[in-house]
Amino acid sequence: MPAPDYRLQRNPFGRLELTTADGETHVGVVPVRAFPISAPDDGIGLVDPHGHELAWIERLSELPDDLRTLVENELAGREFIPEIKRLISVSSFATPSTWEVETDRRTTRFVLKGEEDIRRLDAPALLIADSHGIHFLIRDRYALDAHSRRLLDRFL
Template identity: 60%
Template sequence: MQTTQFDLTRNSFGKLMLTANGETHEGVTPVRAFPIQTPEEGIALVSTDGREVAWVERLVDLPQQVRDLITNELAGREFVPVVDRIIGVSSFSTPCTWTVATDRGETNFVLRVEEDIRRVGESLLVTDNHGINFLIRNPRKLDKHSRKILDRFL
């Protein structure tokens, strides 16, 4: 696929306005095709009725102003803290409470079952008891203590 030619602005109500081929779409939403594996590639701009109205092959190819609008909108919709370190777990059987250091600070969450840890490419996606996803980008690059804890659950 190739990036669709379009113009993107915000209206006075803060909604994204996309103009392409002489047609304007109000309230478009950016949606990543592969948010974990290639977050900067393959982004659809979807209308309020769920139709794709534009496609972005690579975010870096867009003008800075348009890129900023899309990035800010995605940041408001997506919340996936990245785990930098596993500080400890309450038990090596589930359910258990994990204490982790993330890119957004230190936190605790409950892992209900071991199946809530899923492989996504080279990464791991850990879902807590509230449905919040935590991303471990490259488990092999974690510190020794974190890898030892993680290995008990994999």
């Protein structure tokens, strides 16, 4: 795998710095996934604080280990999309309703304002936004247990 034509490092203040091949340094660089759900390790842009793309990473796995770890750590610090593993209960089949769910992080409750807050992604994935704007992912709705599927089907 060829080495990238830029240098990426964390400065003393903890911010990412990208130095391009021509020697220009950009502070406050942020990695952004092009397809965070369907292809999280493919297509990552390194953008400046104004949203201008400075570099492109085709595949995360092609980066040298130290650079890949740096990008992965930065992405993990910015992204928060808990994955729903099981629906425990819903307060009502009318919205708004309070959902109690088990995620990959912990059991939690959130309020679903309306059915329009359940977005269908590439089948069979769903993205659910709660009343505070936090997104929850159901990677495969058909892989949920029967109880969870029955509850979810009432909202789809």
